[in-house]
Amino acid sequence: LKANGASQVPSARTIHDHNAALHDMCGIRTVQYDGALGHKFFVNSLADIISQEMANPRVRPYLHFYPEDAGKAVSEYWHAQHWHENADPSLVTPLAIINSLHFYVHEPAIRASGHAIMPFRWFLRHDGTIAAHAWPLRAVSHGDETGWIVEEYNTVDVSQAELVIPFGSWVASQVVNSLPSARCIFGSLLEPNGSVTPWTRTDPVAGNRWRAIAGGAPVYSFPIWLYCDNVSGNQSKKWNKHNSFLFSPAGLPRAHLQQEYNVHFLCTSNLAPPLEMMDGVVQQFEAAWDTGIWAWDCVHQDHVLVIPFVTALLGDNPMQSEFACHVGQGGKFFCRICDAKGSDVTADGSGAPEETHGHPAGISDGGSSADGTQSPARGWKKRNESMQEMVDRMTRFVRIGNLRTKENTLWELNAMVTEAGQVGNITKIKAHKTNTGIKDTFLDVFLERMYLSYKDKSGKVAKQNALDSFKHTLPENMLSPVWRIRGLDPHADTPVEILHTVLLGFVKYFWRDIVHNRLSTNVQKKELLKTRISSLDISGLQLGRQLLEHTLVQYAGSLTGRDFRIVAQVAPYVLYDLVPMPCFDAWVSLCNLIPLVWQPAIANIDEYIVSRLDSSIHNFIFRTACWTPRWFNKPKFHILLHLPAHIRRFGPAVLFATEAFESFNAVIRAKSIHSNRLAPSRDIAIAFAHNNHVRHLLSGACHPFHDSEQSRKYSLVFKSFTYPGAGSSLLSAMQVTQVSGGKSLLPCHT
DSSP, X not given: OTTTXXXXXXXXXXXXXXXXXXHHHHOOOEEEEEOTTSOEEEEEOHHHHHHHHHTOTTTGGGOOOSOBOXXXXXXXXXXXXXXXXXXXXXXXXXXXXXXXXXXXXXSOEEETTSOEEEEEEEEEOTTSXXXXXXXXXXXXXXXXXXXXXXXXXXXXXXXXXXXXXXXXXXXXXXXXXXXXXXXXXXXXXXXXXXXXXXXOSXXXXXXOHHHHHHTTSOEEEEEEEEEEEEEEOOSSSSOOEEEEEEEEETTSOHHHHTSGGGOEEEEEESSSOHHHHHXXXXXXXXHHHHHOEEXXXXXXXXXXXXXXXXXXXXXXXXXXXXXXXXXXXXXXXXXXXXOOOOOOOOTTSOOOOXXXXXXXXXXXXXXXXXXXXXXXOTTOOOOOOOHHHHHHXXXXXXXXXXXXXXXXXXXXXXXXXXXXTSXXXXXXXXXXXXXXXXXXXXXXXXXXXXXXXXXXXXXXXXXXXXXXXXXXXXXXXXXXXXXXXXXXXXXXXXXXXXXXXXXXXXXXXXXXXXXXXXXXXXXXXXXXXXXXXXXXXXXXXXXXXXXXXXXXXXXXXXXXXXHHHHHHHHHHHHHTTTSOHHHHHHHHHHHHHHHHHTOSOBSOHHHIIIIIIHHHHHHHXXXXXXXXXXXXXXXXXXXXXXXXXXXXXXXXXXXXXXXXXXXHHHXXXXXXXXXXXXXXXXXXHHHHHHHHHHHHHHTTOOEEESSHHHHHHHHHHHHHOBOTTTOSBTTTTXXXXXXXXXXXXXXXXX
16 A cells, blocks of 8 residues: 555554454454364354344344235245244244233233233234234133133134233233233143143243343344355365355345345354354354343344244255254165155165165265166175066155154164163164164264273173263263254254255256267267357346356366256257157256246245146156156155245245355355464454454444443544545544443444
8 A cells, every 4th residue: 555655554553453442342252162072163153143133224124023924925934834833932033012012922911802812923914013823811710719721722813903911011900800810820721622731831920031031122033044064265176174154144035145245154164073063053042042132223223132043954965964863865764854765675685784885776966877877885786676676666766755853863863872872782873873864973973982982892891881981971962963953853944955956956967967978979969059059049048148058068067056057948949859858858847847946936835836836846757757767866856855845834945045155155265265274263253253343334233332431442443543545534424322221332324
């Protein structure tokens, strides 16, 4: 700057000091964790990031905190089933403020008709008014005492106009003089003629616990999409694996979710595996679930309490399998969502080898040839299936099996822990994993340590004594931290990721098969394919660039998701007489399916899924089978069957697509490249923490201060910054003002 004649250039020391001061005042913390598996890693504060989002005028006005009843229309997450029905009721927004009265879920309330109800979930109607799903309360006598029975088998919808008296005003109201006390709840009825079960959702005397914690402040839930992936930290082709956790607010509209601005970094490490880092992330969630996150609401200009919850775990298929404690797509039970089974036939007729070796049927995601050829795993001889065995396997493959459940998987994992407590069960545990499709990579580390503790001992008694002594050094909970995420079922809440399943799955498989197999030896047809691609009129496709026919054909093995998106739109127009008709029919069915998968707004969810998406998926599967059933060696063809259920649960598939997160990998790589690489987890986390407070300030966000001294220092920092040559304060419009409670605030400027 000085060489170019710039004046008033601050020194590097001054910039460093001011940056540190700003970070102390409105930055986010970077927290160090000593992982349970022995690795040290750093996580940026989830609470601080959420607080900044609530104070950011470029984000907060677009956030949604309640599910919305849009009828059959579904275009956003808050229209879908999950927030309406499946999300943990203790984590969704517990409060509705109606006529300045605070109504909490799981607290008795009085309707205008005089009847008592128990709201258990708030939602917005299409006109913007709030309503409640509620259970009727029945007044009963028990000895000399009168109280309430909650009829949980009967759900009623109550509009905001009907709610008149909340729990907090019950005693003072004259309307309830003849009614039992709101603090006397005998229990619940789950069936009309069933027995009464104890009421455990709240303390009937104190009411909803968030009432006392909030102290009269508004309380909102903050759903997030939690994402994990690995990326190389090198600029070269040498792989330097960094596992990273990112998230985006699920309460933002679809258009905002696709912006890199709304992707937030939590942590990364080139040493700690994903589930070890998730342990630190879950600890932050647990702290937030216990006390909430205080933030400044820049829309209502007030302090609010925020409760975060995880909507779904996103990532590619291997990462989602790891989240779900599943063996992966190479296992005999290759689906993380259901118990669909591949082949378990080996040369000697015994079961398949352990999941890390795959199995003879070739259920894997490698290769892209329609002939389905694959080298058998080392040490295992492959024998040909009989016709009936193949028919049985294909029948299982194209059907959804029994859905996996959180409870059953936990039971199986605890059974493995019990087996590991006795010596000589290592083979039994491996067979258990193979025969159930369940594998917890976090637990595996401790199981391996248990085995090593007695491996070198002689005699069964000595081995057992060594194992018993070692067990005292193990943590109380050795299972994956994913099971501690409240309200999350990793089997149901790892939705089908359409980027890797469709574009980098079917389209990639089919296109590589065309170029590398069908046309590999026919130079004339390859040139004809290039000519047709270059001759297409693509003005209606809005691609923003010309088709590079040489790239799409010559480098078919190195294309990206964006390239395959183009291929999916033009393939039927260039392949019609270059491939056999069954192959072409499969291409046409795939190209008909893709627009339905990427449909951003659904007018009628039932018609869309039953009449269009389901039928298109089954047509695609049928046409592929007519071409060659060897494609069904690839598990993604089965995983696609679960997509309709995930769209009904979470909304349009583009909401849980990972393109925005994948593009953010370049930012993480840049942070790694421009560091000294001595402590990547710490340095990259601190760099992103710096980015967060710069983003916060440049967005014109608010920041509350707890004392006047802190706000005075903040003002001094800003006054010391000047525009080069201008002599005016860098952010002179930003003045610190007092807010209620003796706190100070930097106001928003849009």
